[in-house]
Amino acid sequence: MMPATQSGTGNREPGTGNALVHADGVSKWYGQVSGLNNVTVSIPPGVTGLLGPNGAGKSTFMKLMTGQLKPSQGTIRVLGEPIWGNPEVFARIGFCPEQDAFYDRMTGLEWVTALVRLNGLNDAEADAAAKRAIDRVDLMEAANKKIGAYSKGMRQRIKLAQALVHDPELLILDEPLTGMDPIMRRKTIRLIKDWARAGKHIIVSSHILHEIESMTSNILLINNGRIVAEGNVHQIRDLIDTHPHTVYVRGANPRALARQFLTEDDVLSMKFEDDAVVVETARPDSFYARLTELAASGEAGQIDEVQSPDDNLQAVFKYLVKQ
Amino acid sequence: MPIHDQGYQRYLGTRSAIGRSWQVMTRAGVMSVITKRVFIGMMLWAWAPFVVRAVQIYVSEAFAQASFLAAKGETFREFLDQQGLFVFFVTIYVGAGLIANDRRANAMQLYLSKPMTSAEYIAGKLAILCIFLTGVTFLPAMMLLLTQAILAGNLTFIRNNIYLVPAITLYSAALVLLASTTMLALSSMSKSSRFVAVMYAGLFFFTLALFNALRGITGTSAFAWLAPTAALQQLGDVIFRLQPRYQLSPALAALAVIVLIAGSIVILMRRVRGVEIVT
Secondary structure, three states: OEEOOOOOOOOOOOOOOOOOEEEEEEEEEEOOEEEEEEEEEEEOOOEEEEEOOOOOOHHHHHHHHOOOOOOOEEEEEEOOEEOOOOHHHHOOEEEEOOOOOOOOOOEHHHHHHHHHHOOOOOHHHHHHHHHHHHHHOOOHHHOOOEHHHOOHHHHHHHHHHHHHOOOOOEEEEEOOOOOOOHHHHHHHHHHHHHHHHOOOEEEEEEOOHHHHHHHOOEEEEEEOOEEEEEEEHHHHHHHHHOOOEEEEEEEOOHHHHHHHHOOOOOEEEEEEEOOEEEEEEOOHHHHHHHHHHHHHHOOOOOEEEEEOHHHOHHHHHHHHHOO | OOOOOOOOOOOOOOOOOOOOHHHHHHHHHHHHHHOOHHHHHHHHHHHHHHHHHHHHHHHHHHOHHHHHHOOOHHHHHHHHHHHHHHHHHHHHHHHHHHHHHHHHOOOHHHHOOOOOOHHHHHHHHHHHHHHHHHOOOHHHHHHHHHHHHHHHOOOHHHHHOOOHHHHHHHHHHHHHHHHHHHHHHHHOOOOOHHHHHHHHHHHHHHHHHHHHHHHHHHOOOHHHHHOHHHHHHHHHHHHOOOOOOOOOOHHHHHHHHHHHHHHHHHHHHHHOOOOOOOO
């Protein structure tokens, strides 16, 4: 895990190598408002999650990647080529926007067919490709219904269908799981993983960390228009382990537990909560090892529950993006 | 039982060359309009003057007493002037929603994430309007010229008035381009096609009213450049070798038309983008 420097450049090699997307000093201003601030980053092949709270700059970054926005400063290359004003690269990309972008009076099939024609397919091929894509997102039974009658989840799926209908190398999905029910969400996550296994590269954004975590371990954290950190979940945890780590331990005798914890210098602070003690440790590895021994020996009574809010990605994210 | 591959099948067919997306856009737009009954009625109505003129030519050719109805050079100028009414209605009916509806449906961000530039998008939309407007200006005017030759049984009239071919072409082109670009520019500025229609009608009538008011006050028609329709009429008179109706230099009239077309294209290039930027 590599936290980005304030300028967003980090200390990585700037060469594009086999990067899917390479941004070099990219900034985007909307008038006096900064959407993206001096971002230099290389996104590797595979599935990459773009994480950040609402308004962090995820959509701006995605629109820069899809060539819909021109960087105010810097350059951005996608699949090895400059993306701005380069429609040949657009043909190799599938984009699923966050916002709805439909004509409600059209059926799902008509809409996907109309869009894939823009990729140069003739009528018969466009129709066949649209049906395949709609089938792939499990929406065939509603293909001939008007989009106006679609639920939010169905709308998301038909947007996914138009993104993959022309068989792109790179899929850029902006909050694709928004509005889906849990079953559809699981199906869609499985679909995204299948596409990745089939050789497609995917950049997917979300502000919900467990969604991304279920799709990939490779993430980019973005906040206030800057890349805060990049890497995989394990690297994130390594990084977080060098910083205070909170552990919640619930047991039969919290005071006895606290006494045992204070015998070593790996504990920074403690506080009591009902039947539990909440410990802040600077060395989680040694603390967990001690805790395991303590539970096995029973010296401090029975230990019923151990939780670490820092063990989930949400806490990592909160830590990394805190001001 | 055969087991089918349930996985995603890669597309192995051919794709059109990049740069032809505007044709897809135009085709889709044309197809969506020509199936509407209101539009079909409007087009039939727009061709009624052609039928009337054709009958006049027939009568003038068939009956010597009706020779006063015979086609002259001015006939075609008057005919195109009359068609201005239909140009107005077709422009509003077809053009008001061309970009406004895409903006309302948020569709532009998807269109422009496909292999299509904003210039192609504009060209595609412009072509829709140009096709229909040509269908109520250039096409009936040229058909009328042809009808005259057929009914007369010779090419004498055309030979004597050969300037009519380029005149009809040039004037129709100016009329169609001015109406199309202006309407598209307005359509790119709103998400409501109704509002666009009102804006276009407002622009049409307000500029004409302003020109007429200034004409009434100053006693000169030199301000015709203020009203696009008046400037175009002045240009039309020159193109058809007629006495110009206003006290306005033809060059200034042409400049007014060119500036309006160019201004509309600039607006379109600025407004047509995948992401709407509000600053």
